[in-house]
Amino acid sequence: MGTTDKKSKNAAPKNGGHVIMDLPKNIYRSVIREKTTLRDQSESEPVSDNFFVHVLPVSPLEHPRFGYTLGLGVISMSLFLIVAATGMLMLFYYVPSTEQAYERIVDLNATVSFGRIVRNIHRWGAHGMVAAVFLHMCRVFFTGAYKPPREFSWVIGVFLFLVTLVFSYTGYLLTWDQLAYWGTTVGTSIAGYTPILGDTIQFLMLGGTTVGQETLLRFYVLHVFVLPLLMVTLLGLHFWRIRKDGGLAYQNGNERD
């Protein structure tokens, strides 16, 4: 494609165009970053110019092979998005108080439109995510994909795995049912066995000496604010490093044997 016809077809008119008539087109372009440059660039433009498909390699040395990744990274990511979306919906309803939390969930199940299915998706999606992330880690190990230059992708991955586990650990308490209460009681008591700092850590987790209102609030803040922030940051790093390290290992790693 030559520079001239790009210019004629895609460059914004000198007067900025018609505000209303061009509105859909302008919104579309602002999101997609379509043809904002007049330079002639390689075919990589559709990827490098667009954040939303940036996870894909610019020019894959081969098609991504399903038999290599088993799609597990993508599955982990999709499940995270689904769980985040359903969690956001439940945020509108949930109250992190020992008086109300349980009743709110009973209500969500029984009377709120689509409440039950949203909660079910959140719960099963979270279980699925733990499994998918773990299997993804196994996949990466058995394909030797953590070796240089991808060491740090693996390290970020280990933290992603831990964040996933803490996510489900903190979420478990929020239903404030018997299982949640006693599961957390057992779980936090284990922290008390840490040498020297045991009691301090346990007290910090509980906000007291037993599971109670302070614990619920702490777990809630971790679950809906701190961990999402951490997760998104780590995911950004993870994907960026994968791209910077030259794509997936099988695409250029074999020759180093």
Add this chain to the structure above:
Amino acid sequence: MPNDVKTNGVEPRNESVMNLAGQLVRLMILVMVLLTALLVVSMLFDAPLGAKANPGHPINPAKAPWYFLGLQELVSYSAFIGGIVVPTLIVIVLLLIPYIDRKPVGIGVWFAKGRWIQNIFFGLCVLAMIVLIIIGMYFRGEYWNFILPWAN
């Protein structure tokens, strides 16, 4: 064929194809299958919800969700070893793996022959965790006593 991929000093095999649409479609299909499966599961099975928390009435046994049952099983032998030492060791070893095993052998290949020691080691660890989880799930009853799931 233009080749602007950063290859870390490795001559890439020249099988480069630009097929963005194909990649996206495959991604979308995967995600849609996943969404459908999750939706079906969520229509068929309800997430558990017990009675309201009651600090005066412990439940017995208080089981963690399945992915923590391996650790809970270890904790039943020793809270310090199972709850602190083993998890800490697991995390440290996981973090060190790529700095210990650096030989450029079998990168990007499933079960490469040159890595059989590593693969067997990791495989055994995974297997041990799965066995512990299964024991915790099906073979533990009141007071974490051993039970047979079929003898009711």
